[in-house]
Amino acid sequence: MFKTVNFATYSSIKIGPCVEVLILDTLTKLPNGYRLIGGANNLLLSPTPPPLAMLDKGFDFIRLEENVLHIGGATPSGKILSFAKKHHLAGFELMQKLPGTLGGMVAMNAGLKEWEIFNHLIAVRTEHGWIEKSQIKYGYRFAQIEGIVYEATFTCKDGFDENLLAMFKKMRDNQPKEPSAGSCFKNPEGHFAGKLIEEVGFKGKRVGAMMFSNVHANFLVNLGGGTYEEAMELITAVKEAVSARFRVKLEEEIMIL
């Protein structure tokens, strides 16, 4: 089954073509040549992306079973946060304004500072079966998972922390309000990507309708009608400038397809 998705509206950065996306409704392997997407909050799509697939709504669920939380790969972060709040569960406060689906968040080990999705993870279910966290190599914004995350389990600890939630809210206050795909680059070891971008003069730098935000330089924002080509021009230029000045390689956090 296929679904027409307009990435100019679906993706958080509001760029991309209208394409037919394969909907995966059973635990199957990704067909050869296909790339998987979740909520497209960390994506920059070219006008000619590879064939794309996404999980069916049937994988949007949350179940509490014998003190273990089972969450489907297509479940949005906002729904998980509301569930945790309602049931007074700890460990999901970081999802405050962190847009994504469970699958995308696990695949990226999404988080803020030391609060990461892997902190309370028990296991993930892929088309190959269940994989325990101890068998997964993961770190800052990456997780090496063979296959598609259809479901994951989490520890159920009592104590939703309103103070932590307020702290995340405050941390989000210095993020730009315009459409973006979150942080454009990972922080290179010993550096902050935003600071490097600022120091080479790219904070507020604009090409067409794309700009490295004045609010937070590591956010590549779309001021309205921005294009893939404009985004790529800025990404390429800033990488060259940072490499030339600091001999530091900026690595994209956003997925470019």
Ligand SMILES: Cc1cc2nc3c(=O)[nH]c(=O)nc-3n(C[C@H](O)[C@H](O)[C@H](O)COP(=O)(O)OP(=O)(O)OC[C@H]3O[C@@H](n4cnc5c(N)ncnc54)[C@H](O)[C@@H]3O)c2cc1C
């Ligand atoms: C305003 C804003 C703020 C943000 N703040 C943060 C932040 O603080 N911290 C942070 O970590 N990120 C942040 N992000 C980025 C984004 O929210 C995360 O990367 C999130 O995990 C993306 O989830 P998604 O479902 O949209 O995945 P997508 O963007 O669709 O995909 C991201 C990656 O996940 C893979 N993937 C998607 N679904 C699955 C699945 N079911 N199984 C296996 N792999 C899968 C894709 O193949 C791709 O490689 C922010 C983004 C925005 C727009």
